[in-house]
Amino acid sequence: MRLNILDMTKEFGNHRVLDSVSLYLEDVRSLVLIGPSGGGKTTFLRILAGLEPITSGEIMVNDHRLSCSEEKLLEYRKHIGMVYQAYNLFPHLSALENIILPLTRVHGMTKRDAEDHARSLLKRFHLEEHAAKRPVALSGGQQQRIAICRAVAIKPEFLLLDEPTSALDPEYTSEVLDLIRELHEEGMDLILVTHEMGFAHSAADYVLFISDGGISAQGSPAEIFEQSENHRVSRFLDKVLKYTK
Amino acid sequence: MSEKNSLQALFLRPKNWQMDSVKKENVWILSVNVLLVGILLSALMWFGFSRLQYVFMWEHVWYYRINMINGFLMTIVISISSLGLSVLLGIFFGLAQRSRIHMLRIFSRIYIEAIRGTPLLVQILIFFYVIANALGLNNRYVAGILIMSIFSGAYLAEIIRAGVESIGSTQIETARAIGLTKRQTYRFVVFPQVITRVLPPLAGQFASLIKDSSLLSIIAIKEFTLAAREVNANTFSTLESYIPLAIGYLLLTLPISYLTGRLERRYRYET
Ligand SMILES: Nc1ncnc2c1ncn2[C@@H]1O[C@H](COP(=O)(O)OP(=O)(O)O)[C@@H](O)[C@H]1O
Ligand SMILES: [Mg+2]
Numbered sequence: 001m002r003l004n005i006l007d008m009t010k011e012f013g014n015h016r017v018l019d020s021v022s023l024y025l026e027d028v029r030s031l032v033l034i035g036p037s038g039g040g041k042t043t044f045l046r047i048l049a050g051l052e053p054i055t056s057g058e059i060m061v062n063d064h065r066l067s068c069s070e071e072k073l074l075e076y077r078k079h080i081g082m083v084y085q086a087y088n089l090f091p092h093l094s095a096l097e098n099i100i101l102p103l104t105r106v107h108g109m110t111k112r113d114a115e116d117h118a119r120s121l122l123k124r125f126h127l128e129e130h131a132a133k134r135p136v137a138l139s140g141g142q143q144q145r146i147a148i149c150r151a152v153a154i155k156p157e158f159l160l161l162d163e164p165t166s167a168l169d170p171e172y173t174s175e176v177l178d179l180i181r182e183l184h185e186e187g188m189d190l191i192l193v194t195h196e197m198g199f200a201h202s203a204a205d206y207v208l209f210i211s212d213g214g215i216s217a218q219g220s221p222a223e224i225f226e227q228s229e230n231h232r233v234s235r236f237l238d239k240v241l242k243y244t245k
Numbered sequence: 246m247s248e249k250n251s252l253q254a255l256f257l258r259p260k261n262w263q264m265d266s267v268k269k270e271n272v273w274i275l276s277v278n279v280l281l282v283g284i285l286l287s288a289l290m291w292f293g294f295s296r297l298q299y300v301f302m303w304e305h306v307w308y309y310r311i312n313m314i315n316g317f318l319m320t321i322v323i324s325i326s327s328l329g330l331s332v333l334l335g336i337f338f339g340l341a342q343r344s345r346i347h348m349l350r351i352f353s354r355i356y357i358e359a360i361r362g363t364p365l366l367v368q369i370l371i372f373f374y375v376i377a378n379a380l381g382l383n384n385r386y387v388a389g390i391l392i393m394s395i396f397s398g399a400y401l402a403e404i405i406r407a408g409v410e411s412i413g414s415t416q417i418e419t420a421r422a423i424g425l426t427k428r429q430t431y432r433f434v435v436f437p438q439v440i441t442r443v444l445p446p447l448a449g450q451f452a453s454l455i456k457d458s459s460l461l462s463i464i465a466i467k468e469f470t471l472a473a474r475e476v477n478a479n480t481f482s483t484l485e486s487y488i489p490l491a492i493g494y495l496l497l498t499l500p501i502s503y504l505t506g507r508l509e510r511r512y513r514y515e516t
Binding site for chain 1: 413415416418419420421422423424425426429433434437438441
């Protein structure tokens with residue numbers, strides 16, 4: 001994917017969350033965002049997802065220029081997949097219906113094609129036995145995996161994931177990360193916010209460290225995780241990794 | 246099992262009894278207790294009436310039975326029509342409170358607060374003698390249905406607003422993220438969930454509507470209560486007129502409260 005961000009600023013009221021951020025990246029297949037909580041990672045991701053108009057600046061994502069009008073952003077959102085921390089699935093619909101809804105209502109597929117497509121996706125990720133279940137009947141890990149299926153079912157240009165495992169019981173973390181890795185290996189481009197540093201290290205092409213209203217550090221995983229001289233980064237990594245060594 | 250324990254089992258539910266354990270209680274135990282409560286209530290009533298030294302004259306009221314039945318049917322007609330209309334009003338004003346148009350929001354707020362903050366009796370009098378008159382609305386039955394709809398609509402608006410607000414903002418955000426338009430979000434995400442959530446309070450509101458419509462008798466609408474009052478006025482048989490009245494209202498409201506309970510339970514298991 002290609003990202004070209006120029007002087008992007010985002011304010012909520014008079015609270016400036018991102019302050020003239022610029023970034024140019026080409027041929028990145030998985031971009032990982034790390035950083036302290038409240039640093040602006042979610043805001044950054046929601047902007048890239050077309051969910052939040054920016055206050056000023058310019059953004060090009062692949063061939064799309066992100067505009068400020070909701071209609072154009074709606075059109076843009078049809079090309080991307082987004083997965084949140086939790087509660088991604090609609091509780092009144094079964095797993096299968098959750099996947100079918102955007103296919104039929106947004107992407108104009110017939111009910112039959114959508115169902116075939118959804119079933120084959122569930123089957124591929126060993127979730128077919130859960131097709132008829134409502135979210136309440138599913139574990140957190142299963143819910144997240146189905147949410148990811150729904151996001152990729154539309155064949156998005158890339159997948160945005162905001163801490164997809166943070167709200168899960170630890171035992172479910174690996175099944176979700178495995179699925180993400182599998183998708184990535186099959187060619188799905190990713191932008192991922194995560195606190196799973198091990199996964200970030202191994203899966204990322206490029207890492208952004210977001211704090212204090214901008215990108216405080218960036219580089220390859222090796223540069224960020226092993227050789228960073230930025231004291232903010234090393235302090236953050238020390239804290240996050242304290243009990244994992 | 247000792248004698249004391251079996252006595253206890255007859256009158257007390259076990260300590261570890263839980264709402265959720267769907268286990269049916271022993272039918273026999275239940276019927277004995279129902280019977281005992283029935284005997285107690287009858288004794289109380291018998292005592293009350295014996296002090297009153299009231300002589301029941303059912304044949305007077307029986308003579309007017311057609312009036313009573315017509316009144317009963319009129320109450321049903323008024324309640325159902327008002328329910329239909331008030332659901333429309335409730336949906337409109339419930340959603341209007343979330344509108345971007347300031348005047349619409351303010352108007353709904355005033356409507357809801359004014360209706361919920363004043364007695365129905367006052368509303369009936371003002372609407373009938375002031376507003377309906379000014380509008381040249383002469384049919385008192387239409388006026389009655391309108392009043393009840395406006396009254397009930399204010400309560401339904403609050404029920405529907407709460408229902409819509411109970412759909413979490415994450416769901417709305419998710420709907421946006423997968424590319425649904427605002428209209429589609431309401432249609433496929435919000436409404437299907439709101440309907441299951443508001444059904445129980447809606448049923449409760451219907452029961453209130455049936456009882457509250459009795460106040461329409463003051464503007465001479467021949468519904469159930471007015472029928473009973475007329476029978477009483479003609480026969481001077483107060484209890485013989487009003488006891489069937491109470492039973493008639495119970496016949497309508499008990500099935501609804503049973504239905505409400507079932508809907509509430511079903512909803513609890515669904516979430
Ligand atoms: N919708 C919003 N309205 C106002 N402030 C917000 C909103 N979303 C985020 N913020 C603020 O923006 C800052 C960054 O938040 P966020 O992007 O969620 O950080 P992170 O995901 O890195 O924890 C926080 O100070 C947060 O309070
Ligand atoms: Mg966040």
